[in-house]
Amino acid sequence: MTTKKTGYLLGAVAGAGVMAAAVAGAGLRLPAAQAEQTMQGGLIKASTAPIFAPPPGAPMSFADIFDRVSPAVVSINVTSRPDTSALRQIPGLPFLIPRAPQAPGGDEEGATPERGQPRLPSQQSAGSGFFISADGFVVTNNHVIENAESIKVVLKDETELDAEVVGRDEATDLAVLKVKGGKGPFPYVNFENAAKPRVGDWVITVGNPFGLGGTATAGIVSAYGRDIGETFVDYIQIDAPINRGNSGGPTFDVYGRVIGVNTAIFSPSGGSVGIGFAIPSEVADSVTRQLMKGGKIERGYIGATIQNFNREMAEAQGLGDQRGAIVADVTAGGPSSRAGVQVGDVVVGVNGQAVKSSSDLTRQVARVRAGDVLRLDVIREGKRRVIEVRTGVRPSERELASNDNLGGAPGRPGPGQQAAPAVAPVLGMSLGPLDEASRNRLNLPADVRGALVQNVDQNSDAAGKGLRRGDVITLANGRPVATPAELSAVVEEAKKAGRSSVVVGVFRSGRTNFLPIRISG
Secondary structure (H helix, E strand, C coil): CEECCCCEECECCECCCCCCCCCCCCCCCCCCCCCEEEECCEEEECCCCCCCCCCCCCCCCCHHHHHHHHHHEEEEEEEECCCCCCEEECCCCCEEEECCCCCECCCCCCECCCCCCECCCCEEEEEEEEECCCCCEEEEEHHHHCCEEEEEEECCCCCEEEEEEEEEECCCCEEEEEECCCCCCCCCCCECCCCCCCCCCEEEEEECHHHCCCEEEEEEEEEEEECCCCCCCCEEEEECCCCCCCCCCEEECCCCCEEEEEEEEECCCCCCCCEEEEEEHHHHHHHHHHHHCCCCCCCEECCEEEEEECHHHHHHCCCCCCCEEEEEEECCCCHHHHHCCCCCCEEEEECCEECCCHHHHHHHHHCCCCCCEEEEEEEECCEEEEEEEECEECCCHHHHHHHCCCCCCCCCCCCCCCCCCCCCCECCEEEEECCHHHHHHHCCCCCCCCEEEEEECCCCHHHHCCCCCCCEEEEECCEECCCHHHHHHHHHHHHHCCCCEEEEEEEECCEEEEEEEECCC
């Protein structure tokens, strides 16, 4: 299953840390000192300024925690060959991922195999990590060590050890390293999966910001369950300044237990604004245990592309405030296709558990093993039904991304070709039949049926939602649409029901997306 990061920042030298916060809390005013002292005939009075002390719940200092846990935290220095671009933008969401923010260095000789181009110079970057076993296993972020040619782990006492990648999981941005040599046993820390800090509780991080290893910073838990565009992780939000180089480092509670792995920051400008995100310990613990054993991370898969089914879509179909995930595409021959799932189905539950969004559905499916049977609660054309789907193994993220690029693109009539005649505008669009000439011109699959968009009124809601010439309207309010007249009929039906919009399925570039379009007039 797939779902569709500029404000958020990840990177080999960008991650989650927190700026030190003052521990003095609400002022507890004590009586002013009254002591007096005579010195050389002069009267010296003690200060009468009020004395402040932290309230219950606020620590006097984080020093004891730092002393206990910091030996387990390491700096990770990586030498890598960079990508051709310094930044990678993830489509549709406000995230920037710096690939190699440090200055380049190393040998510039050699040439790439293709076209004899000069080989890009090596680059140095730095992140953080921590020991999770006495025999030298280290947890960090995948993006810290991605494309690494060599990895050095630097301990608190400045001992430098070579390390190798044991395993990594791109989907959760986690990786496990193993140090070579060194005098074990190594000091290590444990993930805490049972007791969680409350929102507002103190947390402390130790890491390698800006290459300044062994740095302690503090803040509070601000929220749980943050969806920042990653498919498999509900992040912990930590409201505190975040610094480059803390990626892969641990977030500790006030007992020195690891409650998260620092990964991302919210950054509209590229600098810290005080909001960071950590992978929860229960996710990190499960993934890293499998990686330590040399296992491959396998997730359930049903072979469907989905998107959020939001309030406006629900209202357009007379479903109130129903939430869920709407099926935008079904992989031919995949689990969903074999089970009878159709484009336009709205999945509202899995095995009796409500589905709140497309990310929620993806995570629920991913948690099961390949071969398990899922009972999907589905709404199709306003009626509920249950579909049983036997899951497969989710392909890699790269394989899924390559599938996203399949399909044709809208175009204009070629020389000597005439556009199909349009009928009366519907929802601000002039539509025509999808004939064979149009299908060939747009390179559309043979199984695509719908009404072809010939023109869009630029003052309409359809134009505001991004519809354009060459799009194909395939569904409307869950019903297949093969002609402009059938779309008109759905719109008229919605008007009579007192609804203000219609949800249309728009086929473009090999995939279907669903959009609620307001009914004008």
